[in-house]
Amino acid sequence: MKVEQALRVLPALGAMAPLRSLVLSSAEPSEGMVWGSARPYLTVGKHDVRPEELRRGLPPAVAAITAHLTELYGAFIDAVESIDRGDGTAAVERLLDAGRRERGVERLDEAREWFATALEVAEPLQDRHPEIAALLALGNLELDVGALDQAARWHQRALAVADAALHAHGVIAACEGLGAVAVELGEWDGARAWYTRALDAAESLGEPARVAAIHHATGEFLRRKGDYAAAAAELERARATFETLANPEGLARVLGTLGLLAAAQGRAEQAAAAFREALAWLRGGDAQPGLEVLIRLNFARLHAEQRLYRQAEDQIRRGERLALAANQMQQLVQLYTLLGTVRGMQLDEGGFVLFEHALHLAQLTQRTPLLEAQVYQAYGEFMGRFGRSADARTYLGRARDLFDTAGAHAALRDVESSMLQLADSP
Amino acid sequence: MTEAASAAMGPGTAETRPAGKRRPLRVLAVAPEDQPDVFAPVVEWALACGDVVEVAADLPRASRRLSSAPWDIVVIVVGDHVAEELEWWVDALGSVAGAPRLVAFSREASMGLVLRAERLGVLDILALPPRREDIRTLLERQHMASVDEGIALPPVDATVSGSSRLVGRSPAMLDVYKAIARVAPSSATVLVLGESGTGKELVARAIHAAGPRASGPFVAVNCAAIPENLLESELFGHEKGAFTGAIMRRTGRFEAAVGGTLFLDEVADMSVALQAKILRAVQERTIERVGGSDTLTVNVRLIAATNRDLRDAMDAGKFREDLYYRLSVVTIRLPQLRARDGDLLLLISHFAREFGREYGKSIDKISEQALTLLQSHDWVGNVRELRNVVERTVLNAKDNVLRADHMPEELFARAEPPAAIVDTPLTTIAEVEARHIARVLVHTRGAIGATANILGIHRNTLRRKMREYGL
Numbered sequence: 001m002k003v004e005q006a007l008r009v010l011p012a013l014g015a016m017a018p019l020r021s022l023v024l025s026s027a028e029p030s031e032g033m034v035w036g037s038a039r040p041y042l043t044v045g046k047h048d049v050r051p052e053e054l055r056r057g058l059p060p061a062v063a064a065i066t067a068h069l070t071e072l073y074g075a076f077i078d079a080v081e082s083i084d085r086g087d088g089t090a091a092v093e094r095l096l097d098a099g100r101r102e103r104g105v106e107r108l109d110e111a112r113e114w115f116a117t118a119l120e121v122a123e124p125l126q127d128r129h130p131e132i133a134a135l136l137a138l139g140n141l142e143l144d145v146g147a148l149d150q151a152a153r154w155h156q157r158a159l160a161v162a163d164a165a166l167h168a169h170g171v172i173a174a175c176e177g178l179g180a181v182a183v184e185l186g187e188w189d190g191a192r193a194w195y196t197r198a199l200d201a202a203e204s205l206g207e208p209a210r211v212a213a214i215h216h217a218t219g220e221f222l223r224r225k226g227d228y229a230a231a232a233a234e235l236e237r238a239r240a241t242f243e244t245l246a247n248p249e250g251l252a253r254v255l256g257t258l259g260l261l262a263a264a265q266g267r268a269e270q271a272a273a274a275f276r277e278a279l280a281w282l283r284g285g286d287a288q289p290g291l292e293v294l295i296r297l298n299f300a301r302l303h304a305e306q307r308l309y310r311q312a313e314d315q316i317r318r319g320e321r322l323a324l325a326a327n328q329m330q331q332l333v334q335l336y337t338l339l340g341t342v343r344g345m346q347l348d349e350g351g352f353v354l355f356e357h358a359l360h361l362a363q364l365t366q367r368t369p370l371l372e373a374q375v376y377q378a379y380g381e382f383m384g385r386f387g388r389s390a391d392a393r394t395y396l397g398r399a400r401d402l403f404d405t406a407g408a409h410a411a412l413r414d415v416e417s418s419m420l421q422l423a424d425s426p
Numbered sequence: 427m428t429e430a431a432s433a434a435m436g437p438g439t440a441e442t443r444p445a446g447k448r449r450p451l452r453v454l455a456v457a458p459e460d461q462p463d464v465f466a467p468v469v470e471w472a473l474a475c476g477d478v479v480e481v482a483a484d485l486p487r488a489s490r491r492l493s494s495a496p497w498d499i500v501v502i503v504v505g506d507h508v509a510e511e512l513e514w515w516v517d518a519l520g521s522v523a524g525a526p527r528l529v530a531f532s533r534e535a536s537m538g539l540v541l542r543a544e545r546l547g548v549l550d551i552l553a554l555p556p557r558r559e560d561i562r563t564l565l566e567r568q569h570m571a572s573v574d575e576g577i578a579l580p581p582v583d584a585t586v587s588g589s590s591r592l593v594g595r596s597p598a599m600l601d602v603y604k605a606i607a608r609v610a611p612s613s614a615t616v617l618v619l620g621e622s623g624t625g626k627e628l629v630a631r632a633i634h635a636a637g638p639r640a641s642g643p644f645v646a647v648n649c650a651a652i653p654e655n656l657l658e659s660e661l662f663g664h665e666k667g668a669f670t671g672a673i674m675r676r677t678g679r680f681e682a683a684v685g686g687t688l689f690l691d692e693v694a695d696m697s698v699a700l701q702a703k704i705l706r707a708v709q710e711r712t713i714e715r716v717g718g719s720d721t722l723t724v725n726v727r728l729i730a731a732t733n734r735d736l737r738d739a740m741d742a743g744k745f746r747e748d749l750y751y752r753l754s755v756v757t758i759r760l761p762q763l764r765a766r767d768g769d770l771l772l773l774i775s776h777f778a779r780e781f782g783r784e785y786g787k788s789i790d791k792i793s794e795q796a797l798t799l800l801q802s803h804d805w806v807g808n809v810r811e812l813r814n815v816v817e818r819t820v821l822n823a824k825d826n827v828l829r830a831d832h833m834p835e836e837l838f839a840r841a842e843p844p845a846a847i848v849d850t851p852l853t854t855i856a857e858v859e860a861r862h863i864a865r866v867l868v869h870t871r872g873a874i875g876a877t878a879n880i881l882g883i884h885r886n887t888l889r890r891k892m893r894e895y896g897l
Contacts, residue, residue: 004653031875032733033650035622035807037691041651052886251486273493276518280489283514299521310817311521318517353651360653394674 003027004045012364017107020364021327022061026053040313040343041350043336043357044324068105072098083121092122092130096137106327106365108145115141128165132158136170139177143184146370148407152181172201172210176217183221186410191221209250212241216254223261224410231261249291252281256295263302275299289326293319297334304342312342333362333371337378344382355379370411373402377415389422396422448569451477454526455501456488464503464531464554471561489518496824497526498568498831503554504530508539516546516835525822525832529564531556537857538895541864545897547835568831576791576827579775592628593776594769598761602629605758610636615708617753618731620760623810626731627691629758634687639727642686647679650692658700659716662707668717680713683726693730693753694739698746705749728753763808770801773809777816778828788826795830799837860895863888867897 006023010016027047033039038046075098082091099114119134139154155177162170179194195218202210219234235258242250259274278295296319303312316339323332336358343351355375362372380395396419403412453472455465465481472479482488492500500519504511515528527549532539535553543551552560582593592599609616610633618626627646634644652660659668663678679688690696696704707713708728712721730753739745763770774792782789796819805811815834822832830838866877878888891897 002654004655008655032622035810036650036733037622037627037810038648038650038695041648045653046650248486269493272521273490276493276521277486277489279518280486283485303521308821310821314517314520350646350648350651353653353656356653356656390674398673 001049002045003047003049006049007045014107014110018061018065018105022054022057023049025324025327026050026057040348041353043354044320044332045357045360068101071101075101079121088121088125089127089130092118092125092134095121096133099137099141103141103144106329108141112138112141128161129167129170132162132165132167132170132174135161136173136177139174143177143180146184146406146408148181148184152178155181168201168205172198172205172214175201176214179217179221183224184408184410186413188221188225191225192218195221208241209245209247212238212245212247212250212254215241216250216257219254219261220257223257223264226264228261228265232258235261248281249286249288252278252291252295255281256291256298259295259302260298263298263305268302268306271302272299275302289322290328290331293322293326293328293331293335296322297331297338300335300338300342304338304345307345309342309346313339316342329361329365330371333358333365333375336361337375340382341378344385347385349386351382352379355382369402370406370408373399373406373408373411373415376402377411377418380415381418384418384422392422393419448476448573451498451565451568451572452496453477453479453499453501453565454488454491454497455479455481456485456503457481457483458503458505459484461503465501465556467558468501468556468561471556471558472565475562475565477565492519492522492526496524497522498524498572499529499549499564500526501529501531504532504539508532509542512543512546512548516548520835523822524824525818527568527831528835537860538897541860541895541897544864545836545867547838549838571793571795571829571831574793574795574827574829576793576829577797579778579790579792579828580772582772582776582779592625592632593773594766595772596761596766596769598766599769602758602760605756606632606636609633609756609758611638613638613727615727615753615755616729617755617757618729618760619736619757620731620733621762621808622733623808624733624760624762625809626733626760627689629760630687630689630691630729630731633729634689634727637687637727639686643683644687644689645679645683646689646691648691650695654697657696658703661700662703662713662715663718664716665718668715672717675715678713678715680707680724680726681722684724685726687727687729690728690730692732694732694734694736694745698744701746701749705746705752708749708752763805763812770812771797773812774800774816774828777813778820781817781820785820787820787823789820789823789828790826792828793830796828796833799830799833803837856895859891860897863891863895864897867892 003023007020010020010023024044024047027044027049029042029046030048033042033046075094078094079091082088082094095114095118099111099118102108102111102114115134115137119131119138122130122134125131135154135158139151139158142148142151142154155174158170159174159178161167162174175194175198179191179198182188182191182194195214199211199214199218202214215234215238219231219238222228222231222234225231235254239251239254239258242254255274255278259271259278262268262271262274275295275298279292279299282292282295296315300312300315300319303309303315316335319335320332322328323335336354340351340354340358343354355378358375359372359379362375365371376395376399380392380397380399383389383392383395396415399415400412400419403409403415451472453468455468457463457465462483465479469479469481480491482491488500491497500515502511502515512528512530515530519526519528529550529552530543530548531552531554533554535551540551550560550564552564592603594602606629616630616633618629620626630646631644634640647661649657659672659676659678661678661680663676663681664672666672666675690704693704703713707724711724711726713724714721736745736750736754740747740750763773771792774797778789778792781787800812800815807814815837816828818834819828819832823829824832863877863881866880874885874888878885881888883891
């Protein structure tokens with residue numbers, strides 16, 4: 001049985017999410033698929049479900065769920081005990097712990113509830129630090145899911161409270177969050193102002209790792225703005241600091257962004273070298289698997305732009321294996337979307353199935369429609385390659401509406417530009 | 427440079443002395459953190475052979491060096507996670523220009539390590555501490571491979587390939603050409619059978635191009651690739667709102683193929699319910715869009731293809747017998763690549779020139795070692811697999827010759843065990859078993875089911891033994 005068939009008999013309930021992940025991660029492509037004509041379009045939906053592997057994976061999966069719930073329940077009990085003895089700060093910390101755990105397993109709605117509860121407990125406290133922590137947790141969650149307006153509101157509140165409480169770390173984190181929101185909204189001046197303020201505060205505290213991270217974030221926003229020289233300067237500062245600190249994850253992130261910068265400047269070899277080194281720094285470390293997938297995704301894009309489609313697909317497939325193993329559904333959507341785009345670049349109309357799979361997976365995640373919008377945008381551009389203007393306009397229009405809803409103005413401008421190019425097509 | 431000076435070198439470069447006419451091999455060695463000087467003697471021995479060895483202090487520095495200059499060989503020391511490390515390196519080197527080969531040193535050589543490395547196509551596994559004789563043999567072997575002038579690739583002219591892109595002169599392909607010529611002039615339904623990668627779509631296109639509908643559209647549908655819940659609407663179209671996500675009316679592939687040919691690839695992957703609708707379309711030449719009520723006439727020629735045994739599928743109730751008989755009015759069976767005597771070199775030449783044009787390289791020769799490698803390969807994926815291999819080799823080529831060293835690593839996975847191990851008088855039963863399992867895995871390209879069948883054991887038993895032997 002194929003995964004797509006198996007998932008149709010699995011109710012779309014939140015409680016079944018771990019089982020769904022197990023189905024995806026334990027399935028494998030059939031032997032006939034290795035050299036079959038459908039191989040270029042292969043997605044996890046067409047993998048074979050292996051009941052024996054599911055059964056083997058069931059006890060550890062259930063154990064992981066039990067451990068997760070035990071932690072959550074324990075956090076609640078700890079919070080109650082803390083409140084009982086008048087330690088509101090400790091209670092908030094345990095509630096936030098629970099939220100972070102939920103977020104770590106992509107249970108984003110649940111994480112939001114924990115963070116919101118933590119905020120309720122924190123607000124009446126004299127010590128403002130717990131409230132700041134709760135506000136930042138909510139802000140970062142909304143930023144992650146693409147709810148930009150909400151993210152901005154939480155971070156603004158966090159900044160106000162941190163300012164009043166003279167909480168330097170809170171100020172830094174809130175400014176970073178607001179900077180990130182401004183970048184997604186395409187408000188470059190605002191982003192620059194927020195990151196500058198965060199940097200000043202971090203430098204005053206004398207925290208080199210934090211300073212390096214802000215230089216990185218600044219470099220990334222300058223890259224997206226198109227100010228490549230300034231971006232390079234910021235990124236080199238970040239890189240030098242992370243190298244001094246022997247921080248492999250920080251280095252990998254910066255090198256990933258340096259790779260994107262080099263690619264934007266048409267320096268493909270330098271870009272490849274940066275991505276390659278980024279992957280080397282992640283080798284054998286404890287970095288989040290999502291970071292490696294992200295780097296491979298960008299490496300694949302570089303190869304595709306160089307028309308090295310074979311290498312692009314190699315990186316995508318490698319990323320696919322990592323994303324499935326680590327339950328990174330959002331990145332799986334991005335990988336299939338990119339593979340569909342590569343097929344389009346090869347003028348292979350059969351690539352449409354990859355976008356269909358990507359949309360289906362995007363709708364299963366707890367993300368805002370931002371992810372779905374990105375797929376629709378790429379799907380519309382794919383259709384445009386084949387002169388299917390009506391289809392292209394429909395999909396781009398859908399993307400535009402979703403970006404508009406999410407307030408993602410930078411992305412909105414991008415898709416409107418694509419639609420204008422189609423305007424004169426029949 | 428004196429021996430003492432060379433041996434005393436930490437991470438750095440040992441440059442060549444003049445070494446005759448041969449180009450010096452460039453070797454990048456990645457020193458482990460706990461043994462930074464482990465490759466110092468290797469530097470010295472390679473220097474004596476006239477080659478370049480550079481030692482990188484760690485993985486990120488090695489990565490930077492890989493990107494900054496061309497390398498022929500990368501040397502590493504594998505640690506505790508052998509399989510993961512080898513796979514990471516093989517994967518990483520695959521994206522490096524020139525595709526340098528991997529040599530792994532190990533502190534604890536084992537059957538599992540050697541077998542795993544063989545499967546991945548690692549150039550060699552050597553024991554620590556490094557031995558001069560091993561290094562000399564390794565470098566000499568690589569030099570011999572690199573100076574092979576190669577034999578000329580045959581021309582592939584239009585009379586061989588025609589307009590259909592089918593390439594082949596073998597008796598088996600001649601039979602296929604005759605079958606195409608016989609069936610093309612009519613509008614009869616054709617069923618094309620053959621293993622994966624044998625060219626079923628190319629045959630379908632050739633039939634279309636040589637037939638009365640050549641001026642009409644050729645529409646191909648891969649039934650295995652399309653999500654099952656979309657296949658019906660893809661084939662027959664749908665009305666707006668027919669299902670969630672049907673945001674506009676869409677015409678299907680049957681309508682798109684009107685006046686021409688509809689090619690249904692992997693037709694056996696279709697559900698039985700959908701097969702009934704295909705049968706109706708074939709018999710009555712009418713369809714209905716999903717969610718629609720109008721009956722539409724579709725005048726298409728149908729060609730179907732599959733790599734499955736449809737009789738087995740019928741026996742299992744997965745393929746309708748009436749549809750089978752409708753589709754197999756005419757059947758064309760394509761040969762496996764290994765049954766196409768004499769076509770291998772022609773196909774290599776064809777793909778080498780095709781990819782040479784695409785990647786801006788002029789490839790007109792193949793080394794003897796490379797040709798031997800290709801001739802001894804199983805080609806489970808037939809021509810598609812060959813095409814893939816040639817593409818990768820052309821990408822990595824440094825001159826006008828296709829060389830073995832630039833081929834994908836899996837081609838080097840040996841089907842036969844090294845004689846030294848088989849002849850070892852102290853071989854245990856476990857070693858014999860492990861070796862045999864590894865051989866079969868190589869033969870089946872890692873296919874668990876096929877391997878279990880050949881060995882006559884259950885899949886679960888096979889997996890357990892693979893874990894036990896570190897395969």
